[in-house]
Amino acid sequence: xxxxxxxxxxxxxxxxxxxxxxxxxxxxxxxxxxxxxxxxxxxxxxxxxxxxxxxxxxxxxxxxxxxxxxxxxxxxxxxxxxxxxxxxxxxxxxxxxxxxxxxxxxxxxxxxxxxxxxxxxxxxxxxxxxxxxxxxxxxxxxxxxxxxxxxxxxxxxxxxxxxxxxxxxxxxxxxxxxxxxxxxxxxxxxxxxxxxxxxxxxxxxxxxxxxxxxxxxxxxxxxxxxxxxxxxxxxxxxxxxxxxxxxxxxxxxxxxxxxxxxxxxxxxxxxxxxxxxxxxxxxxxxxxxxxxxxxxxxxxxxxxxxxxxxxxxxxxxxxxxxxxxxxxxxxxxxxxxxxxxxxxxxxxxxxxxxxxxxxxxxxxxxxxxxxxxxxxxxxxxxxxxxxxxxxxxxxxxxxxxxxxxxxxxxxxxxxxxxxxxxxxxxxxxxxxxxxxxxxxxxxxxxxxxxxxxxxxxxxxxxxxxxxxxxxxxxxxxxxxxxxxxxxxx
Amino acid sequence: xxxxxxxxxxxxxxxxxxxxxxxxxxxxxxxxxxxxxxxxxxxxxxxxxxxxxxxxxxxxxxxxxxxxxxxxxxxxxxxxxxxxxxxxxxxxxxxxxxxxxxxxxxxxxxxxxxxxxxxxxxxxxxxxxxxxxxxxxxxxxxxxxxxxxxxxxxxxxxxxxxxxxxxxxxxxxxxxxxxxxxxxxxxxxxxxxxxxxxxxxxxxxxxxxxxxxxxxxxxxxxxxxxxxxxxxxxxxxxxxxxxxxxxxxxxxxxxxxxxxxxxxxxxxxxxxxxxxxxxxxxxxxxxxxxxxxxxxxxxxxxxxxxxxxxxxxxxxxxxxxxxxxxxxxxxxxxxxxxxxxxxxxxxxxxxxxxxxxxxxxxxxxxxxxxxxxxxxxxxxxxxxxxxxxxxxxxxxxxxxxxxxxxxxxxxxxxxxxxxxxxxxxxxxxxxxxxxxxxxxxxxxxxxxxxxx
Numbered sequence: 027x028x029x030x031x032x033x034x035x036x037x038x039x040x041x042x043x044x045x046x047x048x049x050x051x052x053x054x055x056x057x058x059x060x061x062x063x064x065x066x067x068x069x070x071x072x073x074x075x076x077x078x079x080x081x082x083x084x085x086x087x088x089x090x091x092x093x094x095x096x097x098x099x100x101x102x103x104x105x106x107x108x109x110x111x112x113x114x115x116x117x118x119x120x121x122x123x124x125x126x127x128x129x130x131x132x133x134x135x136x137x138x139x140x141x142x143x144x145x146x147x148x149x150x151x152x153x154x155x156x157x158x159x160x161x162x163x164x165x166x167x168x169x170x171x172x173x174x175x176x177x178x179x180x181x182x183x184x185x186x187x188x189x190x191x192x193x194x195x196x197x198x199x200x201x202x203x204x205x206x207x208x209x210x211x212x213x214x215x216x217x218x219x220x221x222x223x224x225x226x227x228x229x230x231x232x233x234x235x236x237x238x239x240x241x242x243x244x245x246x247x248x249x250x251x252x253x254x255x256x257x258x259x260x261x262x263x264x265x266x267x268x269x270x271x272x273x274x275x276x277x278x279x280x281x282x283x284x285x286x287x288x289x290x291x292x293x294x295x296x297x298x299x300x301x302x303x304x305x306x307x308x309x310x311x312x313x314x315x316x317x318x319x320x321x322x323x324x325x326x327x328x329x330x331x332x333x334x335x336x337x338x339x340x341x342x343x344x345x346x347x348x349x350x351x352x353x354x355x356x357x358x359x360x361x362x363x364x365x366x367x368x369x370x371x372x373x374x375x376x377x378x379x380x381x382x383x384x385x386x387x388x389x390x391x392x393x394x395x396x397x398x399x400x401x402x403x404x405x406x407x408x409x410x411x412x413x414x415x416x417x418x419x420x421x422x423x424x425x426x427x428x429x430x431x432x433x434x435x436x437x438x439x440x441x442x443x444x445x446x447x448x449x450x451x452x453x454x455x456x457x458x459x460x461x462x463x464x465x466x467x468x469x470x471x472x473x474x475x476x477x478x479x480x481x482x483x484x485x486x487x488x489x490x491x492x493x494x495x496x497x498x499x500x501x502x503x504x505x506x507x508x509x510x511x512x513x514x515x
Numbered sequence: 516x517x518x519x520x521x522x523x524x525x526x527x528x529x530x531x532x533x534x535x536x537x538x539x540x541x542x543x544x545x546x547x548x549x550x551x552x553x554x555x556x557x558x559x560x561x562x563x564x565x566x567x568x569x570x571x572x573x574x575x576x577x578x579x580x581x582x583x584x585x586x587x588x589x590x591x592x593x594x595x596x597x598x599x600x601x602x603x604x605x606x607x608x609x610x611x612x613x614x615x616x617x618x619x620x621x622x623x624x625x626x627x628x629x630x631x632x633x634x635x636x637x638x639x640x641x642x643x644x645x646x647x648x649x650x651x652x653x654x655x656x657x658x659x660x661x662x663x664x665x666x667x668x669x670x671x672x673x674x675x676x677x678x679x680x681x682x683x684x685x686x687x688x689x690x691x692x693x694x695x696x697x698x699x700x701x702x703x704x705x706x707x708x709x710x711x712x713x714x715x716x717x718x719x720x721x722x723x724x725x726x727x728x729x730x731x732x733x734x735x736x737x738x739x740x741x742x743x744x745x746x747x748x749x750x751x752x753x754x755x756x757x758x759x760x761x762x763x764x765x766x767x768x769x770x771x772x773x774x775x776x777x778x779x780x781x782x783x784x785x786x787x788x789x790x791x792x793x794x795x796x797x798x799x800x801x802x803x804x805x806x807x808x809x810x811x812x813x814x815x816x817x818x819x820x821x822x823x824x825x826x827x828x829x830x831x832x833x834x835x836x837x838x839x840x841x842x843x844x845x846x847x848x849x850x851x852x853x854x855x856x857x858x859x860x861x862x863x864x865x866x867x868x869x870x871x872x873x874x875x876x877x878x879x880x881x882x883x884x885x886x887x888x889x890x891x892x893x894x895x896x897x898x899x900x901x902x903x904x905x906x907x908x909x910x911x912x913x914x915x916x917x918x919x920x921x922x923x924x925x926x927x928x929x930x931x932x933x934x935x936x937x938x939x940x941x942x943x944x945x946x947x948x949x950x951x952x953x954x955x956x957x958x959x960x961x962x963x964x965x966x967x
Contacts, residue, residue, distance in 0.1 A: 030909070093808060219858040223772060229764035230773070233832065234785045236825050240796060243803035299559045306556025323563045328953065329570070330886025332920040333942050336927050340935055341573050376566045383563070407545055409552035430791070437793025439889035444927065464795050464889070471799070471893045477807055489799040493792065500791045 295375025300382025581940020753820025798890030834876025
């Protein structure tokens with residue numbers, strides 16, 4: 027793990043820099059800290075930061091950029107005619123990577139010497155060798171692939187060495203430069219504070235970068251997907267039938283239907299229960315009831331979704347099957363198995379109850395007391411006040427809360443993975459099992475993923491759709507809350 | 516306003532008539548509506564609480580079984596003729612005996628015990644050994660390889676019973692339910708009853724569930740959650756080491772230094788939106804960036820930790836900003852007044868005062884991350900058997916492992932109902948962790964929170 031040791035080296039260098047910088051500053055001041063411009067430790071920080079920060083930044087950028095550059099150069103090496111019909115350059119590249127990885131492993135395990143790995147010839151032997159080290163290849167290694175793999179290995183090796191040298195030199199350079207500048211009149215605090223501020227800004231932009239990363243990574247793969255699969259089928263087709271041998275129907279519509287149906291049932295459970303619970307807690311309940319019921323309800327929100335998923339799979343599903351399936355208590359045969367839209371919807375509804383109730387509770391509490399007093403003073407009963415005065419005033423907020431709950435429901439994964447089933451279809455029967463966007467993302471991306479097949483890449487298109495959908499709902503919710511919120515003094 | 520006090524001449528009699536003492540039908544209707552409305556509220560609260568109660572009782576009633584396991588105590592004669600034919604105690608020769616070679620020894624031990632206890636049974640030796648777990652041979656072999664000098668002696672062992680036998684003692688398996696079961700017969704259950712009466716077979720607390728590793732499909736009785744607990748632990752280390760410094764630094768910048776401009780606005784909007792992104796999207800990001808692009812190892816807790824860091828960051832940033840905001844400006848003013856720089860005021864005064872709030876937010880964020888499953892499915896932390904505890908820290912971060920919620924999901928997917936008990940048991944442990952962390956957060960808040 028050379029990168030790990032490189033980081034350890036940087037840390038050690040900067041720790042040494044701290045002590046050396048501080049003691050040098052004190053020495054120039056003749057051991058009297060009062061003669062220094064800044065506190066002694068700032069001189070130490072100055073050297074430590076100069077040795078560490080630029081080096082680690084370069085290391086991070088290098089680690090990110092190197093794969094991209096190598097990938098690019100190597101894929102240029104593969105002649106166009108070496109890419110067989112029906113496949114893409116991406117597929118060949120994944121072969122190249124696998125061969126390179128296999129050669130590395132073989133060297134590591136001592137099956138090949140470095141020289142042998144460099145001169146290895148293609149054919150049957152190599153494939154058998156790869157199998158021995160645990161790299162399964164679909165076919166014999168073709169010469170183009172092998173030579174590309176060799177240059178891939180060469181480039182990565184050179185890159186790694188160059189990285190180590192550059193980073194170490196940079197760290198040493200920073201160290202020497204900062205150490206040289208250390209003098210009792212040097213304004214170390216100002217420099218260090220500017221550096222720290224830059225680091226703070228960097229940390230703050232990381233959050234923004236995450237979003238950029240999410241969008242970019244999904245956009246790239248979605249673009250690849252639409253290169254392999256028609257977008258009209260994805261958005262307007264009517265069947266979801268992935269087939270790993272190719273020729274799949276990959277349409278989002280049946281998945282979207284399942285997602286929306288389950289979310290609808292969840293909201294059907296969560297909104298009335300949550301809303302009435304919020305109304306009762308804020309308008310009727312005594313202080314003791316409130317202080318006891320509110321935290322208890324909020325426990326429901328802190329339970330991990332895997333627990334709800336298990337509850338759906340092992341408790342609610344079988345209970346519903348006991349009622350509605352063949353040989354059940356009602357004597358009907360409406361359900362084929364334990365997984366259904368209703369199973370997932372009910373459990374997800376329970377999960378969303380505290381979400382709706384605590385959001386609505388805040389909103390109802392924000393309605394000024396004067397409105398209630400006015401209504402009660404005119405002779406309205408409490409429920410009339412709530413329905414005709416408090417609710418209209420709180421409505422935008424409550425709509426916002428419901429939209430936020432809907433966005434949670436659409437993005438929820440574990441409950442639907444375990445409770446909803448895997449059949450993509452359009453059906454209005456809530457007792458049938460259906461599937462959702464999140465479930466399909468999980469099933470397309472777990473196990474062996476091949477980033478060159480539309481069956482895997484479709485998950486990124488689904489993920490992007492999901493991201494846009496939930497983000498849109500959130501933005502809409504915030505917009506409604508802001509735009510229609512009554513401003514009370 | 517005087518005319519209001521006079522009733523208009525010739526006014527129609529009051530529509531509803533009646534006196535104050537007697538309710539009109541309309542008042543009765545309104546009061547009934549009021550009572551109904553109140554009833555809906557009570558019903559909603561009750562429904563929520565009942566759900567909680569059902570959930571908790573289900574978890575407890577189904578999960579506690581996982582903490583107990585049926586064991587059979589046997590005296591096993593480690594026959595030299597089977598284990599070390601050459602008799603030279605060469606460890607390489609002993610290792611050549613596979614677990615199949617141990618089967619006759621186990622059969623023999625069962626036969627001897629049954630005979631010794633005087634239990635009448637028509638079962639053959641193979642069926643006698645069938646009440647034991649398939650794990651027993653491996654357990655015996657490990658023991659012999661570790662203690663080759665014990666060969667030829669009789670040693671007392673505590674063996675796992677098979678999951679069917681275990682289920683029988685826990686009431687999950689009944690004599691009716693095994694009619695078509697190939698793995699166990701009614702006669703074997705008779706034997707189990709007799710062994711239990713003799714005290715050879717008993718149900719005791721099972722520490723291996725808490726500390727052990729996952730086991731293959733055929734041996735639910737040997738499966739434990741310990742190794743995946745370590746996986747979760749390593750992930751939490753990564754989350755803590757990355758999310759706390761980055762989150763606090765970002766919050767300090769946004770709260771104390773950031774100028775009001777479009778860039779700051781954009782970052783703020785980004786963070787609040789990031790908090791609402793479905794967790795599975797973070798999994799997709801992790802798969803695309805960390806695994807597919809950066810070629811980090813699949814199933815590694817390091818990757819899981821990185822993904823969960825991105826997920827936890829918004830939570831930590833939001834709570835850190837709230838606690839920085841709650842430190843009154845007079846503290847900053849006083850520090851600046853005695854000559855501190857802005858950076859010193861923040862790092863020496865504001866940050867320590869905000870620390871309890873930051874810590875509380877971090878613990879809550881970690882608790883969320885600990886229970887998160889969906890992104891872990893995508894980066895491959897399910898679908899294999901995490902059988903070995905990591906030996907070094909680098910191994911703990913980079914070797915494939917599972918995490919507690921992922922392990923629970925894995926068990927829930929398997930076909931044998933004995934694994935469901937494990938899944939519920941795993942949930943009890945997971946929830947215990949979460950309850951502890953949240954209680955800690957509440958205590959910290961109560962103990963150190965300052966009202967200014």
